[in-house]
Amino acid sequence: MEVWQLVLVALVMLLGLFGVLVPGVPGQAIVWAAVLWWALTDTTRPAWALLIGATALLLLNQALRPLLPARRQHGAGVPGRTVVTGGVAGIVGFFVVPVVGGILGFVGGIYGAERARLGSHRDGWASTRAVMRTAGASLLVELFACLLVVGAWLGVVLTRG
Numbered sequence: 001m002e003v004w005q006l007v008l009v010a011l012v013m014l015l016g017l018f019g020v021l022v023p024g025v026p027g028q029a030i031v032w033a034a035v036l037w038w039a040l041t042d043t044t045r046p047a048w049a050l051l052i053g054a055t056a057l058l059l060l061n062q063a064l065r066p067l068l069p070a071r072r073q074h075g076a077g078v079p080g081r082t083v084v085t086g087g088v089a090g091i092v093g094f095f096v097v098p099v100v101g102g103i104l105g106f107v108g109g110i111y112g113a114e115r116a117r118l119g120s121h122r123d124g125w126a127s128t129r130a131v132m133r134t135a136g137a138s139l140l141v142e143l144f145a146c147l148l149v150v151g152a153w154l155g156v157v158l159t160r161g
Contacts (some may be wrong), residue, residue: 001042002089005156009038013150019097020143021087028058031146035153046156054149061145079117086110086136087143094147102147106140107132 001009016030032054039051039148086109093105110131115124 001038006038009034009153012154017091017143017146017150018087020139020146021084028061028142028146031149032058035077035149038083038153045161046160048154050152053152057145057149061142064141065138068141078127078135079113082110082113082117082131083135083139085113086131087139090140090143091147094151098151099148102144103140106136106143110136 012034013031016027016032017035018027019025019030020027035051035054039047041093060134089109089112090102090106092101093108094102107128111124114127114131115121115151118124118127
């Protein structure tokens, strides 16, 4: 696969990651479609193994979705920009501090946005807990699954040179 095609696959994956943050956009499906596109073009054993692993992980995530609280961020008085800030911080955190940084970035981004909005540590932390109870847990699980797929893809691409 040529470099420009890898860049396009990466952009589609990035679109899928941001799609996870927007209600109604099938972010997981976009990330999976990007992996499928890459695996169909690069027909090596690692590509197919990653496609199978990504499929299993994202299907497991879909199966577990009913067990998580529904996303009700607007009913809880949470601004959409707070969730987007947390999501962007989670995406950046995942690549700065691999794996654990996604969770820390997500929660930290929500806390930072809520502290700036509300003005105090106590109110910011209380709002962060409320966000995580209403919308954050299910969003974090979905985002984390997609980040694992994107991180694995990036690892395979970079190790193959």
